[in-house]
Amino acid sequence: MAETVASDVTLLSDAKVGSTGVVEHIDLPEDVCHYLAHLGFLPGTKVEILRSAPAGDPRVYRIDGVEVGLRRDTAQHIYLRLTPNGAAR
Amino acid sequence: MSCHAPVQDPVEPTAAEAKIAGKNGASGQKLKTVALIGPPNCGKSTLFNRLTGLRQKVANYPGVTVEHHSGKMKSIGRADLTLIDLPGIYSLATYSEDARVAVEVLTGRMPGVPRPDCVLLVLDATHMNRQLMLAAPVFSIGLPTLVLLNMSDQLAARGGSIDTLALAKELGHPVALISASQGKGLDVIPDFLLRAGPKFDSGLRPVQLPVLQSAASCRSWATQVTSRTKYEQPAAALWTRRLDAVLLHRYFGPIIFLLVVLGVFQVVFMSGQPLSDWMTEVLTRAGTHAALLLPDNWLRLMLRDGLWNGVQAVIVFLPQILLLFLFIGILEDSGYLARAALIADRVMRAIGLNGKAFIPLLSAYACAVPAIMATRTIENKRERIATILVAPFMTCSARLPIYTLMIAAFIPNMHFLGGAIGLRALVMLGLYALGFLAAMITAKLLNSKVMKASAAPFILELPQYRWPTPQGLALRLYDRGKLFVKKAGTIILACTFVVWVLSVLPAHLLLHQVGPDRVTFSDLASSYIGHLGHFIEPVLSPLGFNWKIGIGLLSSIIAREVIVGTLGTLYGVDPATHAQTLHAALRHDMTLGGAIALVVFFAFAMQCTSTLAVVRRETNSWKLPALQFAYMTVVAYVAALVTNQVITRLF
Numbered sequence: 213m214a215e216t217v218a219s220d221v222t223l224l225s226d227a228k229v230g231s232t233g234v235v236e237h238i239d240l241p242e243d244v245c246h247y248l249a250h251l252g253f254l255p256g257t258k259v260e261i262l263r264s265a266p267a268g269d270p271r272v273y274r275i276d277g278v279e280v281g282l283r284r285d286t287a288q289h290i291y292l293r294l295t296p297n298g299a300a301r
Numbered sequence: 302m303s304c305h306a307p308v309q310d311p312v313e314p315t316a317a318e319a320k321i322a323g324k325n326g327a328s329g330q331k332l333k334t335v336a337l338i339g340p341p342n343c344g345k346s347t348l349f350n351r352l353t354g355l356r357q358k359v360a361n362y363p364g365v366t367v368e369h370h371s372g373k374m375k376s377i378g379r380a381d382l383t384l385i386d387l388p389g390i391y392s393l394a395t396y397s398e399d400a401r402v403a404v405e406v407l408t409g410r411m412p413g414v415p416r417p418d419c420v421l422l423v424l425d426a427t428h429m430n431r432q433l434m435l436a437a438p439v440f441s442i443g444l445p446t447l448v449l450l451n452m453s454d455q456l457a458a459r460g461g462s463i464d465t466l467a468l469a470k471e472l473g474h475p476v477a478l479i480s481a482s483q484g485k486g487l488d489v490i491p492d493f494l495l496r497a498g499p500k501f502d503s504g505l506r507p508v509q510l511p512v513l514q515s516a517a518s519c520r521s522w523a524t525q526v527t528s529r530t531k532y533e534q535p536a537a538a539l540w541t542r543r544l545d546a547v548l549l550h551r552y553f554g555p556i557i558f559l560l561v562v563l564g565v566f567q568v569v570f571m572s573g574q575p576l577s578d579w580m581t582e583v584l585t586r587a588g589t590h591a592a593l594l595l596p597d598n599w600l601r602l603m604l605r606d607g608l609w610n611g612v613q614a615v616i617v618f619l620p621q622i623l624l625l626f627l628f629i630g631i632l633e634d635s636g637y638l639a640r641a642a643l644i645a646d647r648v649m650r651a652i653g654l655n656g657k658a659f660i661p662l663l664s665a666y667a668c669a670v671p672a673i674m675a676t677r678t679i680e681n682k683r684e685r686i687a688t689i690l691v692a693p694f695m696t697c698s699a700r701l702p703i704y705t706l707m708i709a710a711f712i713p714n715m716h717f718l719g720g721a722i723g724l725r726a727l728v729m730l731g732l733y734a735l736g737f738l739a740a741m742i743t744a745k746l747l748n749s750k751v752m753k754a755s756a757a758p759f760i761l762e763l764p765q766y767r768w769p770t771p772q773g774l775a776l777r778l779y780d781r782g783k784l785f786v787k788k789a790g791t792i793i794l795a796c797t798f799v800v801w802v803l804s805v806l807p808a809h810l811l812l813h814q815v816g817p818d819r820v821t822f823s824d825l826a827s828s829y830i831g832h833l834g835h836f837i838e839p840v841l842s843p844l845g846f847n848w849k850i851g852i853g854l855l856s857s858i859i860a861r862e863v864i865v866g867t868l869g870t871l872y873g874v875d876p877a878t879h880a881q882t883l884h885a886a887l888r889h890d891m892t893l894g895g896a897i898a899l900v901v902f903f904a905f906a907m908q909c910t911s912t913l914a915v916v917r918r919e920t921n922s923w924k925l926p927a928l929q930f931a932y933m934t935v936v937a938y939v940a941a942l943v944t945n946q947v948i949t950r951l952f
Contacts, residue, residue: 247396250431267646272763282760286760
């Protein structure tokens with residue numbers, strides 16, 4: 213549980229549009245976690261930060277071939293291990 | 302619980318299957334009820350409509366179906382079977398009202414709904430990894446299940462592939478690839494149902510399901526299954542990406558959003574109005590001709606002046622209503638609605654509403670009743686109540702007739718920007734904005750007073766864009782048109798009839814001859830309705846409403862459109878305005894201030910018994926509908942009062 217946040221682990225909300233990463237862990241209430249899990253947000257799943265809504269928030273993430281819109285206040289509780297740029301694909 | 306043996310012995314049935322086979326075999330009980338289950342927006346209702354020939358609402362966003370609906374499977378020749386369409390679910394754990402309905406029906410715990418005998422599990426074939434997660438809990442219920450992988454057309458078009466045979470072996474349940482929207486591959490369903498009949502034998506055998514059915518274990522199970530069966534995930538929909546790059550663009554996105562909204566009003570009003578005028582002319586002429594066939598006595602008066610005028614005044618708005626629904630249909634079916642929710646989320650958040658409230662609130666533009674039903678998708682109870690409270694402020698299509706009538710009668714037909722934008726469309730847009738503002742302010746008040754800001758997150762799945770099909774749109778319009786005409790022929794007809802009767806009674810006073818072949822009623826003011834109208838007039842005259850408008854308002858408590866019917870009848874009966882069109886009669890009888898005050902009143906007031914009834918049903922108490930009615934009426938009265946006083950002073 214006591215995780216030392218490695219340098220390449222970032223918050224989903226902080227990852228740049230266009231980057232990809234793998235979900236590390238999610239720090240949200242159980243019911244929200246449950247819902248997110250069924251949309252694909254589970255540790256080990258690849259996420260791509262697709263675009264942000266015109267107002268900058270919410271942003272659209274592509275996970276498992278599905279596009280999901282999340283507000284910043286949800287995304288900032290999801291930890292992501294960024295995939296190095298070249299190996300994104 | 303679900304401690305199944307791994308795939309192995311092809312003969313030994315599982316406990317669950319043995320139970321079903323035993324039950325069916327022993328009592329000779331036949332297959333009767335089939336349940337349709339699947340994740341949200343995977344096409345269950347589209348399939349339901351295909352199999353039953355019914356027309357449940359379908360659209361391209363998650364959470365369209367929030368109730369269970371039953372229908373006989375007539376389209377595949379199995380009228381003996383009942384198919385139940387259910388709201389979409391992600392798992393059997395339920396956090397929202399619509400999911401609770403689905404799970405209770407599926408597990409036979411919903412009172413009044415028979416326990417399903419077998420299950421059609423619909424999954425979207427374009428992202429199986431995720432969709433398969435639902436299969437494990439559904440299989441563990443133990444009912445014979447046919448797995449239908451929907452959207453085969455999408456899968457093929459985008460280069461994905463799936464081995465259904467391998468998947469069937471892996472899952473232990475029959476699997477078929479279908480396209481519900483194109484009606485392809487559906488012949489497997491009757492075959493399956495025949496075999497699932499008296500003695501179920503799928504020819505397939507049990508499999509290993511995840512023991513602990515948590516999201517994570519279901520997920521890794523699903524991933525294993527798809528990788529073992531060589532599932533090729535289709536490429537991302539290129540067009541969806543390209544379109545989103547524009548439609549969700551920082552600057553173009555909101556501009557396009559506004560243009561879409563403005564364009565809808567412009568078209569509904571500009572092309573709708575001539576059509577309405579044309580219908581008025583045709584219907585008036587038809588009424589006059591038909592009236593000549595009747596004897597010139599009270600019967601003719603009743604039918605033409607009383608009923609025809611009233612019903613006709615409402616029916617002429619059919620073209621506008623249909624145009625409005627055409628646009629709503631295109632927005633919903635294409636998948637733009639979910640993007641609009643994304644764009645609008647910032648505003649929704651500012652007033653403390655969940656982004657999920659956006660879709661119910663948008664559908665309130667058609668009608669508040671389905672909108673209030675659609676709030677079932679909001680998990681948080683307090684946010685759900687808040688959304689129910691503000692939904693009736695959104696401008697529903699029942700307000701369109703009175704808005705259009707008053708605007709056409711009082712607002713000059715001016716154009717700006719070289720004819721691109723009309724003054725009338727702008728006034729109409731203003732009325733819609735007014736309702737929206739009232740909803741926002743109410744939500745804000747509720748948020749600070751009643752509810753603390755909640756932590757419920759905004760999580761929205763964006764569906765792929767799809768072309769709205771002409772058939773789909775045509776069916777929507779047909780259903781909508783039928784509903785509208787039916788309403789005109791029942792509620793509105795009944796109301797105008799009552800108004801007419803009250804306007805000619807007491808008869809001995811009023812019926813008198815005018816010349817040798819004209820019978821007419823005089824002095825509407827001394828009829829029962831005249832007395833009633835004059836009785837309430839003092840309350841309404843500060844708003845600029847005369848007594849006829851007052852009667853219209855009273856009658857419109859039943860439904861908003863009724864006021865137009867009532868006014869049609871009252872002005873039709875009144876000898877002073879008998880020969881005029883309703884527009885001319887109104888212009889004659891009202892000031893500009895009163896006319897604008899009337900539409901403002903309608904923007905805010907809760908005149909809809911159906912909405913009150915559905916709020917009472919969804920909240921299980923009369924408290925909320927009573928509060929809503931009182932609040933909205935007070936707001937409407939004050940706003941109309943201010944409007945009339947200001948406009949009267951200014952002009």
